[in-house]
Amino acid sequence: MRYAMVIDLSKCVGCNACAEACKIEHGTGFGVKYTRIEEVELGSFPDVKKAYVPLQCMHCEDPECLKVCPTGATYKAEGGVVLIDQDKCSGCKYCMVACPYGARFFYEDKARPKDLPRMDSEEGRKGAVEKCDLCIDRLRVGREPACVEVCPTRARIFGDADDEKSEVHELISSGRAKALKPEHKPSIYYIW
Amino acid sequence: MDMRAFRQKEFGGKVASDLLLSGAGSSMYILYYSLFLDRLNEASPAMILSGFAIVLIGLFFLLSELGRPRNFWRMAKNWRRSWMARGVIFNSLYLLDGLGIALAYALGYEGIIEILGALGLAFAALVLIYPVMLLRDAEDIELWRRAGSSIVILLSALSTGATIISALSLFIQPSVLKVSLEISMALILATLLASSLYSSSLGRAEELEREAKKTFNSILVPYTISLAIYALAIFSSQPSLQGGIALISSFIAIYGSLEFRLNLLGSGLHPPIVKEDLFKK
Numbered sequence: 001m002r003y004a005m006v007i008d009l010s011k012c013v014g015c016n017a018c019a020e021a022c023k024i025e026h027g028t029g030f031g032v033k034y035t036r037i038e039e040v041e042l043g044s045f046p047d048v049k050k051a052y053v054p055l056q057c058m059h060c061e062d063p064e065c066l067k068v069c070p071t072g073a074t075y076k077a078e079g080g081v082v083l084i085d086q087d088k089c090s091g092c093k094y095c096m097v098a099c100p101y102g103a104r105f106f107y108e109d110k111a112r113p114k115d116l117p118r119m120d121s122e123e124g125r126k127g128a129v130e131k132c133d134l135c136i137d138r139l140r141v142g143r144e145p146a147c148v149e150v151c152p153t154r155a156r157i158f159g160d161a162d163d164e165k166s167e168v169h170e171l172i173s174s175g176r177a178k179a180l181k182p183e184h185k186p187s188i189y190y191i192w
Numbered sequence: 193m194d195m196r197a198f199r200q201k202e203f204g205g206k207v208a209s210d211l212l213l214s215g216a217g218s219s220m221y222i223l224y225y226s227l228f229l230d231r232l233n234e235a236s237p238a239m240i241l242s243g244f245a246i247v248l249i250g251l252f253f254l255l256s257e258l259g260r261p262r263n264f265w266r267m268a269k270n271w272r273r274s275w276m277a278r279g280v281i282f283n284s285l286y287l288l289d290g291l292g293i294a295l296a297y298a299l300g301y302e303g304i305i306e307i308l309g310a311l312g313l314a315f316a317a318l319v320l321i322y323p324v325m326l327l328r329d330a331e332d333i334e335l336w337r338r339a340g341s342s343i344v345i346l347l348s349a350l351s352t353g354a355t356i357i358s359a360l361s362l363f364i365q366p367s368v369l370k371v372s373l374e375i376s377m378a379l380i381l382a383t384l385l386a387s388s389l390y391s392s393s394l395g396r397a398e399e400l401e402r403e404a405k406k407t408f409n410s411i412l413v414p415y416t417i418s419l420a421i422y423a424l425a426i427f428s429s430q431p432s433l434q435g436g437i438a439l440i441s442s443f444i445a446i447y448g449s450l451e452f453r454l455n456l457l458g459s460g461l462h463p464p465i466v467k468e469d470l471f472k473k
Contacts, residue, residue: 009470040466053466068329070267070277090263093202094276100332101465102198127259180465184332192471 003079003134004161004168005148006177007054008191011155014039014052018147018156022056025135025146032105034132035147051192054147054156057082057103057132058179058186065095065104073129079160080187081134089128096129100181104131161187197399200333200460206257208453211323212352213250214283215345216449217243218319219353223375225313227368232306236365237297239357240309244290246356247319251283275329279322286315320349333460335404340390341456347386348411351379352449355418359442362435369434370426376438377422380445384415387452403459410455414448 014037022028022035035056042049059082066074066082073088074095096104106129135145143149148158159166168189171177177189221243228235255261264280271277289312296304324345327336335341358372391408394401418441425437 038466040471042468042471051471053470055465064331066273068274068276070270070274070280072270088266088269090266091258092263092267092276094274094326094330096202097200097460098330098332100462102462106202127263178470180467180470181332181463190470 002161004187006157006171006189008155011153012052021146021150058188061185064098068094068098086128091127197461203457206253209253210250215349216352217246218316219350221316238364275325282318286319347383348449351383355442355445358438380419407455411452418444
């Protein structure tokens with residue numbers, strides 16, 4: 001099984017619902033967005049278009065962040081999801097430097113509010129790196145990631161890329177869905 | 193960010209200081225020990241141990257970046273994959289070796305000093321190489337992986353180490369002042385040549401090339417001043433004047449090396465995430 005997501009940019013309206021749902025789901029601090037929307041201007045005047053490109057951790061097949069992590073805090077879980085063990089993270093930020101997508105964030109000691117959910121390891125969270133975990137807790141109980149569930153235009157399609165009957169498999173294998181920086185073999189694809 | 197290259201901002205002044213001091217400290221040890229390889233009994237314990245002390249100061253910068261000392265030891269776990277983990281091990285081995293040498297000097301065990309001294313050379317070489325490998329390991333940042341960057345990092349570390357030896361020799365062992373001045377001058381000249389040759393081979397068309405050019409040019413002015421001052425020192429006949437000049441020049445060289453590392457880290461550009469070809473039908 002390999003989890004993958006296809007984002008249809010022609011459907012994305014840049015409403016930031018995915019980014020906000022992610023913040024609520026993970027209780028991230030001020031200024032930290034595991035999912036962010038980049039605005040891209042295309043063409044030149046007068047033929048100009050604007051596209052919204054949601055960016056997040058790409059859960060690469062051979063992640064640079066995992067390779068450089070000195071403590072082994074970054075690891076691959078079921079379905080190829082790249083996770084961080086907060087208790088092991090030393091906060092060296094080497095993974096942030098190595099990540100080709102700028103998808104990781106660092107929490108200083110006092111940045112995280114104390115009463116938010118999923119604070120399973122307060123000690124480990126201090127001075128540690130965090131990022132999108134593809135809502136692994138939701139996946140384990142058969143639900144979709146929060147960003148997929150909340151998208152009003154259904155721009156995000158999620159599934160098992162190894163399942164030949166799945167929509168994501170069809171989109172990826174047909175070549176309609178493209179990867180950003182494909183040399184890193186990401187699990188998030190885009191359709192334009 | 194959009195369709196432009198984006199810059200790493202995580203590694204800053206503290207990491208640059210650690211990279212500088214670990215390179216300079218290990219270089220000091222290698223150069224000084226090599227001078228006394230066949231007559232170790234004439235080597236000054238203070239000069240030998242200062243190579244370890246400088247690496248230790250560098251580690252304090254790293255520890256202040258990490259926040260808690262225990263994070264340093266935790267970083268050694270993934271040594272099979274990560275150069276940062278290997279760096280922690282190399283630094284620890286090198287410093288333990290230094291501690292052993294200090295104890296052996298205190299207790300007067302000459303045989304042990306020779307064994308640990310030779311081992312220290314190997315560990316110092318690993319500490320010297322580790323910053324280069326650490327930067328090369330960030331595969332998405334092209335500038336850090338270039339051979340030119342690696343060569344200038346190594347040469348500037350060696351030249352900084354040599355200049356510190358010449359500055360310290362004024363106070364600790366004046367007999368090595370002249371030879372250390374000559375070594376410093378040769379290494380500064382080599383760094384200057386490597387940096388300027390590499391800089392002149394770069395174009396100005398792309399952002400990455402412009403950043404690289406700026407980075408390599410940043411070492412040229414302080415190193416040229418340092419070289420000129422060393423030339424004055426070598427031609428001067430008065431040892432006290434030579435020493436004073438060496439001290440000033442050493443500070444300038446350290447500044448140049450730090451400036452180069454800060455610029456190298458600051459110009460760590462990732463290629464654009466979103467490219468035009470995504471939007472081609």
